[in-house]
Amino acid sequence: MTQTLINSRDMALRERASKVVPNGVWGHMATRAIGPGYPQFFAKSEGCRVWDVDGNEYIDFMCAWGPNILGYKQPDVDRAAIEQIGIGDIGNGPSERMVELAETLVDTIEYADWALFQKNGTDATTTCVTVARAATGKRKILIARGAYHGAVPWCSPSLIGVTAEDRTHLVLFDYNDIASLDEAVAQAGDDMAAIMMTAYRHDVNRDQEMPDEAFLRHARAVCDRTGAALILDDVRAGFRLDLRGSWARHGVKPDLGAYSKSIANGWPLAAVAGSRSMMEGASKIFVTGSFWYGSAAMAASLKTIEILRTTDALAHIEAMGQRFRDGLAEIAARHGYELSQTGPVQMPMVRFVGDQDLAIANSFCSAALRHGIYMHPRHNMFLCAAHQPADIDHALEAADAAMKETARTAR
Ligand SMILES: Cc1ncc(COP(=O)(O)O)c(C=O)c1O
Structure with a gap:
């Protein structure tokens, strides 16, 4: 060919x-x-x-x-979404599908006590940051050098059109490097809202690296000690590695998780999943979007999860x-x-x-x-x-x- x-x-x-x-x-x-x-x-x-x-x-x-x-074009998923379109997709509020899907995520993701829905991975990572700041009253977000968390000013890999002020409260560390994380924690001082990490190191144009469990446990312990939120950006790996969350096999539970990509087999959907400790912060913030409540992608996600769970x-x-x-x-x-x-x-x-x-x-x-x-x-x-x-x-x-x-x- x-x-x-x-x-x-x-x-x-x-x-x-x-x-x-x-x-x-x-x-x-x-x-x-x-x-x-x-x-x-x-x-x-x-x-x-x-x-x-x-x-x-x-x-x-x-x-x-x-x-x-x-x-x-997985037929069962597409049928579920198209049937939902026949009933109603967007309206003046969400449908029953939203509650079903939140219940399903809580039942599926081991650290999740609640979920909310959006459209893109960047929506979800940005909302995790907002929830963490609302929950802690602090500002600094620690992220790994070279990691991709989306394409808006606070995290875009390109600095064109981005101001220094947009990144003021980011502190960088090296993935899997405890000493470097400790340095970043010290730099953030008593203003640390969250440590955000991808499921494993999957930066462009370099060898991938699985998370070192001692490193993950250390990050968890730092968050427990300081009250900061541990955020798992599972946008890229979420569901493909483990339905319970990509760190379930490593025995570490984040406080917040960002999902998108594969959760509805291609229908546009993102989700933030969170633990009980983050629910109050999540209840206080204002985030929304014209299409975030659409039911068709939620119906697709329900069917996708059902298939992943039962096959x-x-x-x-x-x-x-x-x-x-x-x-x-x-x-x-x-x-x-x-x-x-x-x-x-x-x-x-x-x-x-x-x-x-x-x-x-x-x-x-x-x-x-x-x-x-x-x-x-x-x-x-x-x-x-x-x-x-x-x-x-x-x-x-x-x-x-x-x-x-x-x-x-x-x-
Ligand atoms: C780890 C990770 N976080 C966030 C995003 C942003 O997702 P989206 O492009 O859907 O906004 C991506 C997208 O590739 C990603 O891989």
Whole structure:
């Protein structure tokens, strides 16, 4: 399978978009930032596959950057959402679905005594910060250097259009580094509202790192001692690793958790889940949004959670991730490359050892694309429950061909 963007529908759309949309496409989905050959516009998606506007089909390892956990167009989830649209989606207040979903999250997430709903991960992380400040009466928020928590001024990775004042109360530390966290805690003094961390270290363009349990326990103890809130930003990893919350397996409970991406299998929804101690703070703040109370995405989330709870979907995703990781390691070794494959197999980060300028990764991912698999050269990827062994094996054949081509040009 090969494709070229020259004279393509994709190019024509880019041309049109460049006239009426800033930068043509903005943000993390702007493919000019990835590499040559990546299509920008997509026509459809189903299961673990996506089709670009020129009709090229790909086995997808980005899963819409996370939301696709059960498979695109999962029929039961989409039916639940569409049935709800038939009844009523947005109105002058939420429907019964909101209460059901809050009850379901409280029943599912081990530290949650309450939940509220929004639309994007940034809504949820920002609300966690607001709740923590309301609950503690303090201002400083400790976050790990290089972590992504969203795209508004207090946390955006870009400083363009952002003022120093927007970041005044952020204090940085290094993930998994107790001494560095202690320094940040000392810097915050008696004004510390929260420590916020992602489920594990999944920063762009570097090896992923699971949380060190001693580090997590230390952060918990600091929060217990000072009264600050421990916030788990589970926007990217939430539900894919563990329905109870991504730190459940590490035995550490946060006070607040931010969710979005996969909680409604692609229907737009975010949630903040919190412990009893944060409920009063959460009751005092004012946060809202025109579309936050819509019932269709909530119905989709209820069905998504039901499926995740009653099937082996999560174990299956993990098995497929392991199959992909083992296969890639074997192929790379055969072609004389050493791969660094880090983080959970469900959310793999694949890097070529020694590939400082990403020349090998870019060449490999572009070749993989021509052979029908959509991978990312410097961001963690995602697997979903629709990936079947045959899809993984097919993808590995494509990866083998791509690695063979890369070996001729990039070392
Ligand atoms: C860990 C984490 N937090 C927050 C966000 C922001 O979510 P959204 O893009 O839905 O606003 C993301 C998005 O990728 C994320 O990965």
